[in-house]
Amino acid sequence: MENYILSDRFEVLKRFKPIPDDAHKGIQGHALIVGGSYGKIGSVCLSAKACLKSGAGLVTVYVPKCGYEVVQNVVPEVMVITDDYADHITTVNHKLKLQAIGIGMGIGQNPDTHQAMYHFFKMNVLPMVIDADGLNILAENKEWLEMLPKKAILTPHLKELERLIGNWHSDSDRMEKVQSFSKAFDVIVVVKDAPTFVVYADSVFENTTGNQALATAGSGDVLTGIITGLLAQGYTPLDAAVLGVYLHGLTADLAVPEMGHHAFIASDIIAYLGRAFLSLEKKK
Ligand SMILES: NC(=O)C1=CN([C@@H]2O[C@H](COP(=O)(O)OP(=O)(O)OC[C@H]3O[C@@H](n4cnc5c(N)ncnc54)[C@H](OP(=O)(O)O)[C@@H]3O)[C@@H](O)[C@H]2O)[C@@H](O)CC1
Ligand SMILES: Nc1ncnc2c1ncn2[C@@H]1O[C@H](COP(=O)(O)OP(=O)(O)O)[C@@H](O)[C@H]1O
Ligand SMILES: [Mg+2]
Numbered sequence: 001m002e003n004y005i006l007s008d009r010f011e012v013l014k015r016f017k018p019i020p021d022d023a024h025k026g027i028q029g030h031a032l033i034v035g036g037s038y039g040k041i042g043s044v045c046l047s048a049k050a051c052l053k054s055g056a057g058l059v060t061v062y063v064p065k066c067g068y069e070v071v072q073n074v075v076p077e078v079m080v081i082t083d084d085y086a087d088h089i090t091t092v093n094h095k096l097k098l099q100a101i102g103i104g105m106g107i108g109q110n111p112d113t114h115q116a117m118y119h120f121f122k123m124n125v126l127p128m129v130i131d132a133d134g135l136n137i138l139a140e141n142k143e144w145l146e147m148l149p150k151k152a153i154l155t156p157h158l159k160e161l162e163r164l165i166g167n168w169h170s171d172s173d174r175m176e177k178v179q180s181f182s183k184a185f186d187v188i189v190v191v192k193d194a195p196t197f198v199v200y201a202d203s204v205f206e207n208t209t210g211n212q213a214l215a216t217a218g219s220g221d222v223l224t225g226i227i228t229g230l231l232a233q234g235y236t237p238l239d240a241a242v243l244g245v246y247l248h249g250l251t252a253d254l255a256v257p258e259m260g261h262h263a264f265i266a267s268d269i270i271a272y273l274g275r276a277f278l279s280l281e282k283k284k
Pocket of ligand 1: 039040041042043044104105106107108132133157158159160192193217218219220221
């Protein structure tokens with residue numbers, strides 16, 4: 001492989017930036033998390049909280065009306081904008097000055113939401129992370145991939161990946177297809193697996209953290225929030241993806257000796273983020 005890198009502590013420390021003494025929320029970046037539909041507002045709550053807990057200064061969420069009270073109650077630190085519709089998103093309409101956007105978790109597959117995504121992709125050039133149903137909508141409308149901003153980050157699990165690139169007959173065939181896809185559309189692909197790979201053109205980063213405790217609902221929604229939070233703080237898209245995936249896995253590695261695999265849930269990834277950041281800051 002042309003440029004294969006193991007994402008270990010040494011590699012990640014080259015990219016990690018502590019928060020400066022004179023920081024304020026205005027320079028820590030404002031992120032927008034767009035997602036949710038009736039019954040899947042939890043995905044947005046997880047993503048938004050993870051985004052804040054990764055250091056973003058301000059987080060706003062954009063949800064259908066049914067999400068308003070849920071988000072305000074579950075994550076009081078975030079601001080909420082609602083769509084005109086109750087159950088699903090029909091347009092992504094805001095006047096915010098943002099540094100990054102995370103979109104797609106729990107957003108569903110309603111035809112109105114497809115249209116909202118079309119206009120969103122057409123209008124937006126901001127650094128962004130696209131996840132879950134956002135990816136499934138792209139897979140149904142592959143010609144829209146041309147509209148994505150350069151170095152947009154796509155975070156598919158293997159089923160979502162298959163919908164985007166078709167099936168593969170071996171691990172090496174899969175990697176070749178992901179690299180071709182990355183080059184064709186100038187996007188970063190986070191192949192969520194065990195282990196997870198971050199792929200950008202010829203560069204492949206194999207992550208070294210994480211374990212089976214992460215096999216739990218909402219784990220990917222949290223990853224999207226972490227990477228979006230890092231993007232909002234000014235990390236390059238590749239650094240945000242590599243560091244985000246490493247920290248996400250590290251939370252599970254730190255938690256398992258204390259709580260085991262079974263009881264670890266997506267909220268625990270968020271709860272252990274502080275310890276994950278601290279362990280990076282410690283001199284070893
Ligand atoms: N609390 C909330 O609001 C939550 C909301 N959520 C939201 O729900 C929406 C649907 O998301 P989703 O990922 O569950 O559905 P979908 O894309 O059909 O994938 C399911 C199928 O894919 C497969 N598969 C999955 N992982 C795989 C892997 N690693 N490796 C291999 N295969 C894998 C597996 O297929 P099988 O192997 O059974 O054939 C499985 O049956 C989405 O918007 C999301 O954000 C969730 O985040 C949960 C918490
Ligand atoms: N056995 C495992 N070992 C390491 N990481 C895992 C394992 N199972 C799942 N994960 C990680 O958990 C996350 C699951 O994401 P995803 O399937 O999108 O969850 P959800 O949609 O429920 O939020 C990915 O980051 C994946 O790499
Ligand atoms: Mg997911």
